Amino acid sequence: LYSIEDLAQLIEELKTVNPEAKVSVKVPVVPGIGVIAVGVAKAGADIINLTGYDGATGAARRHSLQYVGLPTEIGIIQAHRALIESGLRHRVELWCDGGMKTGSDAVKMILLGANRIGFATMAMVAIGCTICRKCHEGTCHVGITTHIKTVEEATEKGLKSFVPRDYDMAVDGIVRVFNVIADEMRRLTAQLGSTCLQDLVGRADLLEQVAGLDMVDLSAMLYHMPMKPRLLSEPGIGRRLTRPRNSLTHTISNLILNAVQDGEQEATYEDEVMAYDRALGGYLAGELVRNPRIAQRLNCAHLNFGPSSIAGNGFAAWTTDQLDIFIEGGAQDGVAKSANGGRVVVMKGLNHKGTRLDGSVGKSFAYGAQRGLLIVQGNADSRACIRLSGADVIFGGEITEPLDDTSVNVGTRANLKGFACEYMTSGRVI
Ligand code: SF4
CATH class of the missing domain: 3.20.20.70 (Aldolase class I)
Structure with a gap:
């Protein structure tokens, strides 16, 4: 953050x-x-x-x-x-x-x-715990922060003392x-x-200060500040009401789940969306995890957005295996964040010549993604694939400079902005 x-x-x-x-x-x-x-x-x-x-x-x-x-x-x-x-x-x-x-x-x-x-x-x-401060070594001598279970195993690994x-x-x-x-x-x-x-x-x-008065006076800390009364409404305005944010992702989720309850194993939702439509797909992903019986009956939910859509932040975050999400246009920050399966594709729309040119996604694309196939036409803004831990990611941007093979840092050789692939532990990025 x-x-x-x-x-x-x-x-x-x-x-x-x-x-x-x-x-x-x-x-x-x-x-x-x-x-x-x-x-x-x-x-x-x-x-x-x-x-x-x-x-x-x-x-x-x-x-x-x-x-x-x-x-x-x-x-x-x-x-x-x-x-x-x-x-x-x-x-x-x-x-x-x-x-x-x-x-x-x-x-x-x-x-x-x-x-x-x-x-x-x-x-x-x-x-x-004896507070020896060696948790990071994975050989805790009292058997807390370690996978070692027995004295024999500890001796084999060269530990001088070990108490299971x-x-x-x-x-x-x-x-x-x-x-x-x-x-x-x-x-x-x-x-x-x-x-x-x-x-x-x-x-x-x-509270009362009972020591150290000659060194520091704590009286500025020791008074009671009363809570302010909670204002539920303002005179002349009443209670402020606003349109619930992320309402489209709830609507999509209800439609898909109703289709599954009607016996469908596959469903497709098509729409055009704008940047104020945030976290699209997120609520559906949560509902599928919360309702495993419904999730088992669903083979695939296709969410197609286009032809000139720009999805708001958090597009396709937290996806699950059953989700296949496609957008033509682009998407803002946090696309496919923590994805846990499924497929997410971000493409540019077709221009008047029928060609898809350039393309990109915002910051933190595939941040912490664990599984799934995540594809972007073009490049990504900074922080792409940080903490990637298992997903397959494809960027389709054109290489604009020769690769510098003297550098071993994958992020600096990529056609991506800063911090790409930091803390990545697993997965593949092309
Ligand atoms: S290694 Fe074990 S004993 Fe040492 S600080 Fe960590 S938990 Fe405590």
Whole structure:
């Protein structure tokens, strides 16, 4: 993700493919986190998870453990207040993590403005992690982040010591830890005069600075900012109503699913579309995954758009095996993002001479695609095929410069814009 617009686009696509989904966006606590949180809320996230500089997984690099990020406390208080000031606090839950160890740590975060708290390192230690920080080596000596199962296997691989995990004991350990934390949080909630922890969200006035007053004065953090009342309608305007976005993908999905329920094994939908028709095919892909019995009865759904159509962002994202999507004209960003089967073809329309000239798609074509055949007439804008992990991709652009074989980086030799094929793990790109 390179901008808040990218994030808004991704959230919109995720909610199109699964309208029930709650989208959580994890953000490190950095300077300006309040403004960032407001942007993430406006982008449509349901949960903002702020991660402070304490903690970090055993796989974190040493320099990022020591020199990156700000305390979770600062992030929570700034995000909570910025969201209240912009009237968006009721739209999102604020979660946080980063070095929490006790129920008291968690309650302090809630008083500063968090709704929920995450424990990561603490939970790992509860199941037996020794925080040796070697997860990335795949040879965890206590059998957590490794595929090694037995002492014999470990000896064969040259490990000096290895203790296989006892899963019952690990589960018992983590249950005990969280029961103790929960008891402490219940006791503190009662001592603060409340019966519900969520009633204490943002009650920073209940905190008191008891140490370090000669070094830092925290009084600017320790006051209660009341929530603004939720405005459901404005005087003289009433409730604002807008046309539901991505309505065409819902319409197409209903038509195809009705045809399958009528006994059809194959169906074709044809239309002309414009850039405001976003995430086309996304809702249908989600419905086929949610309804496997219907999906089994469908051989193929052909979605044909043309002859001078330009599909909006997220065209053919999340496709499944049964989808065959064709567009004549072009498509904007995020085409075939995370495709998981099927076929997607983006062609130029025929000109007055009956020829298809040039052609391209927007940014992030086939981003993270796992399966399927994805074809573009012409080139692609930046970030094509990043994290490609299994799909076959064909670009039909003409080679305009001789290939520079002294460079080994496939992306720099391709007829594509920046970052092409970064982090690609599998699949084929021609
Ligand atoms: S003990 Fe295992 S899980 Fe814990 S940090 Fe070391 S390698 Fe990672």
